[in-house]
Amino acid sequence: MSQQVITAQGVYSGYGDAEVLRGVSLRLDQGEIVGLIGPNGVGKTTLLKCMAGLMPIGSGQLRVFERDVVASSTLELRLAGLGYVPQERNVFPNLSVRENLETAYRVAGKRAAAIDIDERMAFVEALFPRLAERRSQHAGLMSGGEQRMVALGMGLMLKPQALLLDEPTTGLAPIVVYELMRAIRKLRESEGISILIVEQNIASMLKVVDRLYIMKENVCREFEGEPADLGRQNIWEYL
Numbered sequence: 001m002s003q004q005v006i007t008a009q010g011v012y013s014g015y016g017d018a019e020v021l022r023g024v025s026l027r028l029d030q031g032e033i034v035g036l037i038g039p040n041g042v043g044k045t046t047l048l049k050c051m052a053g054l055m056p057i058g059s060g061q062l063r064v065f066e067r068d069v070v071a072s073s074t075l076e077l078r079l080a081g082l083g084y085v086p087q088e089r090n091v092f093p094n095l096s097v098r099e100n101l102e103t104a105y106r107v108a109g110k111r112a113a114a115i116d117i118d119e120r121m122a123f124v125e126a127l128f129p130r131l132a133e134r135r136s137q138h139a140g141l142m143s144g145g146e147q148r149m150v151a152l153g154m155g156l157m158l159k160p161q162a163l164l165l166d167e168p169t170t171g172l173a174p175i176v177v178y179e180l181m182r183a184i185r186k187l188r189e190s191e192g193i194s195i196l197i198v199e200q201n202i203a204s205m206l207k208v209v210d211r212l213y214i215m216k217e218n219v220c221r222e223f224e225g226e227p228a229d230l231g232r233q234n235i236w237e238y239l
């Protein structure tokens with residue numbers, strides 16, 4: 001049986017009285033790339049935040065690397081190998097590219113000692129050569145696509161075994177979308193990272209995912225069949 005990296009079972013969550021997730025189930029296995037799509041406001045970001053330990057869960061079960069997310073802190077989950085790249089463009093505009101990457105490493109303090117910062121820096125710069133070229137540039141002065149590369153690089157600094165990516169390519173030019181998707185596939189190939197990706201660029205994403213979930217009306221269901229086949233059908237029927 002394949003090893004489960006993330007399992008959500010009947011998860012309920014929301015903001016105050018507003019229930020956003022009503023019994024969401026989803027799993028991510030070792031070495032998989034899994035896609036999650038759904039209309040705006042359906043709760044995709046909320047689900048990722050629950051997984052990253054940033055949102056309380058009303059009921060249901062959520063396990064990451066065999067740990068109960070409710071009983072773990074965000075930092076514990078990070079150090080256990082969960083990387084999270086939020087939807088917001090999360091870079092420090094006044095820090096250089098290098099300083100952004102370093103900061104993502106330093107948040108873990110002494111507990112990151114087992115991870116080699118130089119190795120991580122070299123890994124990120126090999127994945128995104130543009131970041132090596134622009135090492136000392138202020139992140140705020142980079143293009144949208146480059147800032148997403150910085151954000152993704154930050155998510156890789158603590159050497160994750162699994163990554164949650166929230167719309168990494170929204171609003172980017174097609175060539176940059178292609179570059180980022182290629183980098184995502186490379187992450188699985190080179191480091192065996194399991195990836196859960198929420199995307200609006202559905203056609204590009206369908207080419208890289210093994211399985212696909214569709215979120216609709218506060219629940220999640222798995223698309224039956226090859227994700228690539230969905231591209232040949234009317235996606236909007238499913239949303």
Ligand SMILES: Nc1ncnc2c1ncn2[C@@H]1O[C@H](COP(=O)(O)OP(=O)(O)O)[C@@H](O)[C@H]1O
Nearest residue numbers: 015018020038039040041042043044045046047
């Ligand atoms: N911080 C918040 N406080 C209150 N409601 C929120 C907050 N963030 C999101 N919501 C609401 O929760 C619902 C789901 O949002 P979200 O998870 O961001 O959806 P998606 O990522 O699928 O677009 C939306 O109705 C949104 O307005």
Ligand SMILES: [Mg+2]
Nearest residue numbers: 044045046087
């Ligand atoms: Mg969202």
